[in-house]
Every structure is written in C-alpha cells, then in structure tokens.
Amino acid sequence: MVVTEPSDWMEPYHDRMPVILDGKQIDAWLDGSAGTEILTPAEDSALKERTVSKRVNKVGNDDDPTLIEQETA
Numbered sequence: 518m519v520v521t522e523p524s525d526w527m528e529p530y531h532d533r534m535p536v537i538l539d540g541k542q543i544d545a546w547l548d549g550s551a552g553t554e555i556l557t558p559a560e561d562s563a564l565k566e567r568t569v570s571k572r573v574n575k576v577g578n579d580d581d582p583t584l585i586e587q588e589t590a
Contacts, residue, residue: 519556522534522558527558536556
C-alpha cells in the first residue's frame with residue numbers, strides 16, 4: 518500500500534491515507550513512466566466513512582463480512 522498525506526476529509530481521522538490511482542495512471546506507475554507526482558491524496562468522493570463493529574479489532578476477525586454490517590441498538 519502506498520500512502521500520502523491526508524486530504525481535508527481524512528485529516529480528522531488519520532495523518533495519512535492511501536493513494537488511489539485512476540485507470541489512466543496505473544500502467545504508467547507500473548511501467549515506471551510516472552513519477553511520484555501522481556502519489557496524491559485520493560479525491561474526497563473516492564472514500565466513504567462507515568461505522569463498523571468493535572469486533573473489527575479482535576484477532577481472527579480479518580475475514581468476517583459481518584463486521585461492516587450496520588449494528589442495531
């Protein structure tokens with residue numbers, strides 16, 4: 518995973534965020550023709566905030582799709 522400084526959206530949550538390349542940038546990154554100038558924060562619209570279960574921190578729950586289901590009170 519390649520990370521960069523946070524966008525305005527991400528900054529309240531963390532001091533870095535993933536770089537998400539668009540389709541036109543992927544080949545250039547992989548073949549080396551693009552430089553670090555494309556390693557910019559993802560657009561705010563590319564990511565969503567979502568509440569997850571507190572069970573996400575439990576060892577062994579790394580492949581449990583129910584972790585992202587909305588919990589009822």
